[in-house]
Amino acid sequence: MTELRVADVGFDRDGRTVLAGVECVARSGTLTVIAGPNGAGKSTLLKLCAGLLRPSTGEVLLDGAQLASLPSRERARRVAHLAQSGVTTGPFTVRELLLQQRYAHQGFWPFATQQDEIACEGMLREAELGKLADRKPSELSGGERQRLALALAMVRDPEVLLLDEPAAALDVAHQVTTFRRLRDLADRGKTVVVVSHDLNLAAAVADAMLILVAGRVAVAGTPAEVLRQDVLERCFGVEFTEWKLAGLPFPLQLPLPPFRAARH
Amino acid sequence: MSRTRHAASASASRVLLALILGIVLLGGALVLAARVGPTSLDFQKALEDQASTDHAKLFELRLPRAAAAALTGAALTLAGVVFQALFRNPLASPYVLGVSSGGAFVAVLAFSAGAAFVEPFAFLGALLALLLALLIGRAAGGTSDALLLAGVVINALFSAAILLVNVLVEPRNQERILRWMVGGFEQRYEALELMVAAVSVLLAAGLHFFRARELDLLSLGEGLAAEAGVDVQRVRREQLVAGTLLAATAVALAGPIGFVGLLVPHLLRGVVGPDHRLLLAAGIGAGAAFLVSVDVAAQVTLAVPLPAGVVTALLGGPLFLLVFVQRRARRGLDA
Numbered sequence: 001m002t003e004l005r006v007a008d009v010g011f012d013r014d015g016r017t018v019l020a021g022v023e024c025v026a027r028s029g030t031l032t033v034i035a036g037p038n039g040a041g042k043s044t045l046l047k048l049c050a051g052l053l054r055p056s057t058g059e060v061l062l063d064g065a066q067l068a069s070l071p072s073r074e075r076a077r078r079v080a081h082l083a084q085s086g087v088t089t090g091p092f093t094v095r096e097l098l099l100q101q102r103y104a105h106q107g108f109w110p111f112a113t114q115q116d117e118i119a120c121e122g123m124l125r126e127a128e129l130g131k132l133a134d135r136k137p138s139e140l141s142g143g144e145r146q147r148l149a150l151a152l153a154m155v156r157d158p159e160v161l162l163l164d165e166p167a168a169a170l171d172v173a174h175q176v177t178t179f180r181r182l183r184d185l186a187d188r189g190k191t192v193v194v195v196s197h198d199l200n201l202a203a204a205v206a207d208a209m210l211i212l213v214a215g216r217v218a219v220a221g222t223p224a225e226v227l228r229q230d231v232l233e234r235c236f237g238v239e240f241t242e243w244k245l246a247g248l249p250f251p252l253q254l255p256l257p258p259f260r261a262a263r264h
Numbered sequence: 265m266s267r268t269r270h271a272a273s274a275s276a277s278r279v280l281l282a283l284i285l286g287i288v289l290l291g292g293a294l295v296l297a298a299r300v301g302p303t304s305l306d307f308q309k310a311l312e313d314q315a316s317t318d319h320a321k322l323f324e325l326r327l328p329r330a331a332a333a334a335l336t337g338a339a340l341t342l343a344g345v346v347f348q349a350l351f352r353n354p355l356a357s358p359y360v361l362g363v364s365s366g367g368a369f370v371a372v373l374a375f376s377a378g379a380a381f382v383e384p385f386a387f388l389g390a391l392l393a394l395l396l397a398l399l400i401g402r403a404a405g406g407t408s409d410a411l412l413l414a415g416v417v418i419n420a421l422f423s424a425a426i427l428l429v430n431v432l433v434e435p436r437n438q439e440r441i442l443r444w445m446v447g448g449f450e451q452r453y454e455a456l457e458l459m460v461a462a463v464s465v466l467l468a469a470g471l472h473f474f475r476a477r478e479l480d481l482l483s484l485g486e487g488l489a490a491e492a493g494v495d496v497q498r499v500r501r502e503q504l505v506a507g508t509l510l511a512a513t514a515v516a517l518a519g520p521i522g523f524v525g526l527l528v529p530h531l532l533r534g535v536v537g538p539d540h541r542l543l544l545a546a547g548i549g550a551g552a553a554f555l556v557s558v559d560v561a562a563q564v565t566l567a568v569p570l571p572a573g574v575v576t577a578l579l580g581g582p583l584f585l586l587v588f589v590q591r592r593a594r595r596g597l598d599a
Contacts (some may be wrong), residue, residue: 076493091538104493110278110477
């Protein structure tokens with residue numbers, strides 16, 4: 001049982017407060033979604049959760065231990081962070097990149113073990129990258145690169161998986177597949193935290209949601225608690241249209257501008 | 265391309281093969297250096313008759329000279345490979361932190377004071393430049409860019425200081441200084457000196473090789489490397505020091521020889537690919553073989569023997585440009 005706890009965390013950059021008083025907990029087997037307007041501090045919060053940044057105030061704890069103080073390899077074995085940009089260029093092939101990500105599992109001898117090879121081959125199959133294994137990232141489409149990015153995080157077999165907009169460049173089918181996979185990973189015991197702008201898709205698979213506004217937690221709770229018209233309008237500053245559908249536990253929220261009858 | 269080949273892209277056996285191929289190349293170059301020179305040498309006699317001048321010429325001139333060229337070539341190649349990864353720039357040279365100017369400055373000071381030999385002074389000067397670069401780099405924020413900036417500043421400073429000393433010294437020392445600044449293997453090498461150089465090259469090569477995976481990851485970006493579990497600050501500092509030890513060794517042996525650290529790593533990438541285990545394993549022998557061959561060619565091609573530094577500069581620049589442009593054209597921006 002893994003527990004990632006963000007305790008009263010604040011973060012300042014160049015004298016500007018990016019995050020203040022942020023509290024949240026993510027546990028094994030759960031999928032947490034962080035949403036919020038651009039510049040609210042979502043990516044920064046995710047990097048703090050990954051131990052890639054040190055909080056200015058408060059603590060980020062992984063099973064009670066300060067994450068930023070863990071040895072870098074142990075941290076990388078337990079927590080994987082998938083950045084917005086990821087690997088987009090470079091001379092290495094998909095397979096080489098995957099093997100490189102096994103670094104945190106390896107010892108002093110600078111060669112991949114059989115276990116690393118097996119993990120890599122498994123990930124190529126799972127992420128449907130088998131046919132692309134000998135290509136370079138620059139030869140992949142946006143969607144393929146996104147799948148590669150997720151595979152690079154997953155091949156480390158981390159306990160905690162932190163993803164910054166993992167479905168941003170994907171077509172609809174791959175968006176759904178990605179979120180289904182994330183749900184599946186959570187069901188298999190991983191702690192999954194995702195930054196996403198697609199509130200409805202995220203809510204469909206999430207156990208918990210959290211909306212950051214200007215560096216503070218504006219609202220947190222179950223998708224049903226967070227995905228309310230008044231809450232979203234307050235957080236994002238635009239009008240939402242609620243759409244109740246039979247069979248769904250909560251209504252969909254669509255940030256649609258008013259339709260103009262003349263054009264339809 | 266076959267799956268198995270790539271699955272084993274940097275298996276221990278492939279790395280060993282790269283190392284052996286490099287050493288075979290070096291062996292060929294050393295045989296060439298022993299047999300070919302600006303003056304004639306009876307090879308049979310040199311081996312059999314220990315009292316002959318041919319024996320002395322082979323064992324006291326040609327082979328020590330070839331050994332010095334081999335060590336310099338290996339050092340510059342490995343340092344080039346490493347610095348290009350650390351700075352994520354295929355144009356980063358082993359001298360990027362001002363090592364060559366630092367070494368040259370102290371060597372020039374030693375010349376102007378009338379010293380008979382300058383190797384240890386050049387080495388100390390190179391280390392001084394590294395120390396300054398690390399201090400200035402840290403004061404300027406500790407990033408790779410800050411270090412590059414520090415290197416540029418140190419290079420400019422020491423270059424100016426060299427010019428100043430050169431203006432002030434006696435004319436006969438000026439000529440010695442000029443010859444040394446060109447870079448080459450004209451001086452006599454003592455066994456002890458070569459041994460010290462060999463130990464530092466092997467030591468640094470080991471420090472680099474066992475960090476080859478980190479170099480792979482760092483070549484993708486410091487953020488991505490940190491994310492994958494690399495202790496970026498520590499590895500970068502350690503690799504910079506080891507790489508500079510190599511560059512300092514090269515400067516001490518041969519003066520500031522240019523382009524080897526750019527050209528050979530580039531050629532190697534075309535042959536063995538981007539994996540640093542393969543690059544470093546192949547580079548040690550290939551880089552050594554390259555400079556030994558260049559030095560032999562420099563001695564025999566024209567009526568007058570040329571310093572190796574002149575040849576690497578004359579050939580290296582255009583050749584490097586050619587290789588670079590070709591790779592760019594073939595691979596797009598990824599080259």
